[in-house]
Amino acid sequence: MLSVQPVSEAGFAAMAEEWRMCLEASDANPLFMSWPWLYSWWETWSQVLGMELVLLGVVDQQGKLVGIGPFCRRVLVTPAGIRVARLYMLGNAWRLAPTVRTEYCGIIARRGYESDVTAAIVPALEELGWDELVCSDVPDDRLENLRAGGFDERRGYRTIHRTDDTGIRINTVGRFGDWLDGLGKHTRLKAFNRRAYLKKRGELAFLGYDEGRDEDFFERLNGFHRNRWGKPAFDREALRFHRLLLQRLHLCDGEPAMSLVLFNGRCVSVLYDLLVRGCRYNLQAGYDEEFSTKVSLGYLHLGFAIEAAFSHRATNAYDLLAGTGKKQFYKSHFHGEAVHFSTFQVVRSPLLKALYGIQAASPPFVARAFIRRVGL
CATH class of the missing domain: 3.40.630.30 (Gcn5-related N-acetyltransferase (GNAT))
Structure with a gap:
């Protein structure tokens, strides 16, 4: 038929x-x-x-x-x-x-x-x-x-399994405070409680990119990655891809949700998120690795973004996607549902x-x- x-x-x-x-x-x-x-x-x-x-x-x-x-x-x-x-x-x-x-x-x-x-x-x-x-x-x-x-x-x-990977998807229907209560104490400290520590020492702000724009977002992201990893997050082709994607995102009912964290007016962290049909996807992040030994900017910025997802009525999930961190699978600390992916060949x-x-x-x-x- x-x-x-x-x-x-x-x-x-x-x-x-x-x-x-x-x-x-x-x-x-x-x-x-x-x-x-x-x-x-x-x-x-x-x-x-x-x-x-x-x-x-x-x-x-x-x-x-x-x-x-x-x-x-x-x-x-x-x-x-x-x-x-x-x-x-x-x-x-x-x-x-x-x-x-x-x-x-x-x-x-x-x-x-x-x-x-x-x-x-x-x-x-x-x-x-x-x-x-x-x-x-x-x-x-x-x-x-x-x-x-x-x-x-x-x-x-013949099907040959090559790799397995895991992502984390957080249900953001409900109260942000309840989600926080479900975190381990060390994750809660890094993702939320350190806000108070920084606010005692200066001005801390979480802004949408359009509110705090001071230079090209991807240049800022690539700069943080060069300092941390020794290479940019996105090379020339990847930059072209993401700029094309952002121009067309409305065609799948999506919108950008890029954000900045500023401390005393200086951008110390960027987060590249996209919001599509009720889910906010975390595609990439970058931050000043030398900012403070007491503050994990990656966790802190994700805490802000996840809170924004809980606050946005049309958003029901925050997807951290697959992939590990530099030293550990930090995404598993965020009290979300595991999503399992497979890469395989059909020969x-x-x-x-x-x-x-x-x-x-x-x-x-x-x-x-x-x-x-x-x-x-």
Whole structure:
């Protein structure tokens, strides 16, 4: 009853509204699976990485878009001379090059059409020339959805798990004070109580970026990161991506929620958040690492932002996303729900299945050397 239609690059560029309507009627992530995010990613990195668009639209008998399969393809030739046609979920370039991180990846399907859309997309993908499909940062339930659609070992596929990661999502429906009470005493001290310590010593302010603008936000963010990590948070391509995204964010009913912390009129911390359909996403942060040995500016700024999310009636969650800190998984201290992500390969090439089988059967140091030599 459903048909699959390949979407051209011109069609991708023109389908923002149709994409928005399909996404709103689905349970897919409203930021990372949105047209503004994925089209901005494609516009930024497709030519740099030599990607071919593999975008599949699923329509019903009336021609209404009920599902989207967002993929792209790259043919690689490894140092060992092995030709590999690799499919990626749009928004990631696993082991190819660093880009922005796209989380909550998966197939988009209107509610009630999930199994039918997956069952339509999988055969359409099978008709294309590829050796392996890489799915990055997929919520755990999406793996089972793909298997149900036909990507399982009974049909000759091999699924190889590569990495698992965890994010933290805070429910901001309720009282901020109740959430604070649920924190450990050390986290509560760093995220909230240190405000009193700073206010005794000067003027402390939490401002939206538009209220306290004194220079380019991303230049300030990159400056803090160079001092802390030795490199900017966003390189040239990533900066282009985020500027394009901010221009288009309204097309997925989103808005920027960037903020500053000032102490005695000086910016000491920045937070790059986006608010989309009731969830505030924390994409990046930067602060003056040498500000004070008694104050953790990262925790302090997050405390302000989470309080703002509790105070905003239309916001129901604050998502810290996946990733660890410099020394520890600090996000787990913030009394939120864990969200588990998987990165895995679906392999159908007999040669690659054999090579990955050798890797799996080898001791770790041998496996690493083997994969480096083969170039996979």
